[in-house]
Amino acid sequence: MPAGPGNQGGPGGPNGRRPEPGLRDPNWAGENFVRIVDVVKKFDETVAVKGVNLSVKKGELFALLGSSGCGKSTLLRMLAGLESVTSGQIVIDGEDLASMPPYRRPVNMMFQSYALFPHMTVESNVAFGLKQEGVRGAELKERVHTTLDLVQMAKYAQRKPHQLSGGQQQRVALARSLVKRPKLLLLDEPMSALDKQIRQRTQIELVNILDKVGVTCMMVTHDQEEAMTMAGRIAVMSEGEIVQIGTPHEVYEYPNSRFTAEFIGSTNLFDGIVVEDEPDHVFVETTELPSRLYVNHGITGPLGMPVTISVRPERIALTRKPPPDGSYNWGRGTVANIAYMGGYTLYHVKLDSGKVVVANLSSIALGQIDSPTWDDEVFVRWTASAGVVLTA
Numbered sequence: 001m002p003a004g005p006g007n008q009g010g011p012g013g014p015n016g017r018r019p020e021p022g023l024r025d026p027n028w029a030g031e032n033f034v035r036i037v038d039v040v041k042k043f044d045e046t047v048a049v050k051g052v053n054l055s056v057k058k059g060e061l062f063a064l065l066g067s068s069g070c071g072k073s074t075l076l077r078m079l080a081g082l083e084s085v086t087s088g089q090i091v092i093d094g095e096d097l098a099s100m101p102p103y104r105r106p107v108n109m110m111f112q113s114y115a116l117f118p119h120m121t122v123e124s125n126v127a128f129g130l131k132q133e134g135v136r137g138a139e140l141k142e143r144v145h146t147t148l149d150l151v152q153m154a155k156y157a158q159r160k161p162h163q164l165s166g167g168q169q170q171r172v173a174l175a176r177s178l179v180k181r182p183k184l185l186l187l188d189e190p191m192s193a194l195d196k197q198i199r200q201r202t203q204i205e206l207v208n209i210l211d212k213v214g215v216t217c218m219m220v221t222h223d224q225e226e227a228m229t230m231a232g233r234i235a236v237m238s239e240g241e242i243v244q245i246g247t248p249h250e251v252y253e254y255p256n257s258r259f260t261a262e263f264i265g266s267t268n269l270f271d272g273i274v275v276e277d278e279p280d281h282v283f284v285e286t287t288e289l290p291s292r293l294y295v296n297h298g299i300t301g302p303l304g305m306p307v308t309i310s311v312r313p314e315r316i317a318l319t320r321k322p323p324p325d326g327s328y329n330w331g332r333g334t335v336a337n338i339a340y341m342g343g344y345t346l347y348h349v350k351l352d353s354g355k356v357v358v359a360n361l362s363s364i365a366l367g368q369i370d371s372p373t374w375d376d377e378v379f380v381r382w383t384a385s386a387g388v389v390l391t392a
């Protein structure tokens with residue numbers, strides 16, 4: 001069934017503009033510069049995007065993060081107008097995307113592979129889109145060179161793409177997108193062609209350039225470190241749905257689900273049931289530890305509810321001595337594996353229950369407990385503020 005673009009039966013009709021709730025309020029308009037409302041995308045039987053709602057602020061760098069096939073590129077392609085929307089609405093700066101003809105869409109997309117024209121110089125690659133829009137002469141030259149300066153590629157203007165490094169090609173592709181001064185810049189896996197070292201440097205460069213231009217940007221990545229380094233806010237996506245939206249700090253420290261906790265960084269998960277729930281603390285009974293779990297925040301849910309407690313490896317301390325009688329949040333085990341990572345060391349401790357707990361220890365912390373080795377008996381412990389209770 002061919003899917004028509006635009007909202008389905010909204011007040012403005014299939015292709016009409018739904019009145020924006022607060023367009024006259026500059027604050028509201030800035031917070032909702034891009035609005036994605038109940039957007040669904042079906043490819044025959046496959047539902048690639050299942051009713052996504054989110055807003056991107058003006059000037060923000062927003063990342064869509066999720067594993068392969070979860071629908072990130074599809075959502076981005078709908079924003080670019082390259083893919084029709086099965087149902088729902090996309091509004092950019094107060095204008096419904098569906099009612100804009102393609103040449104008027106204020107959006108530019110940089111693709112997973114940059115697709116520079118191999119036979120053209122850097123300068124011609126950047127000028128190409130502007131020329132198509134009829135920009136000529138001094139204005140053309142001025143805009144191309146200002147943009148090449150911005151990405152620090154002016155001195156390579158006469159080179160061809162094959163004479164450039166991967167990172168340099170990436171900056172030319174960015175210049176080609178920025179030179180058209182889009183209201184919304186879309187980046188699909190912008191670092192995928194770069195190796196790890198140059199990737200990290202380029203991430204910071206790219207953020208600095210985007211800050212300078214002040215363009216609103218939505219990027220797609222499956223690399224959580226990249227999203228955390230670059231984005232102001234992250235939407236975590238799974239199977240066509242948004243699972244959580246927040247700053248890098250929020251999604252890491254306060255994951256709202258098992259999925260986010262495991263997807264963003266690594267974590268230790270303990271399954272149990274709630275046996276005491278007060279506004280300022282929760283006790284959870286688990287078969288995985290000799291003690292109860294104690295978390296210093298309350299939850300909403302009945303006693304006896306199954307929950308999962310997430311404790312990040314860097315929140316876990318290792319000791320040689322058992323904790324005092326009556327302590328919570330501890331376990332006893334033996335060192336099953338040690339992974340030296342340079343700046344830190346990962347200890348895998350196999351508890352008496354069979355559960356393996358991973359602790360991330362600095363060399364200072366290790367010095368204090370005389371660096372345990374394989375098969376040593378150790379205790380793992382954490383504080384009441386280290387755990388996050390997950391109910392989904």
Ligand SMILES: Nc1ncnc2c1ncn2[C@@H]1O[C@H](COP(=O)(O)OP(=O)(O)OP(=O)(O)O)[C@@H](O)[C@H]1O
Binds near residue numbers: 072075
């Ligand atoms: N043109 C198409 N026809 C049919 N199915 C498609 C089409 N494009 C995408 N899909 C399906 O939609 C789902 C989402 O694809 P999408 O490309 O959005 O994933 P992604 O999150 O970008 O993944 P990756 O990280 O691998 O790029 C996948 O199951 C994919 O097979």
Ligand SMILES: [Mg+2]
Binds near residue numbers: 072073074
């Ligand atoms: Mg993709």
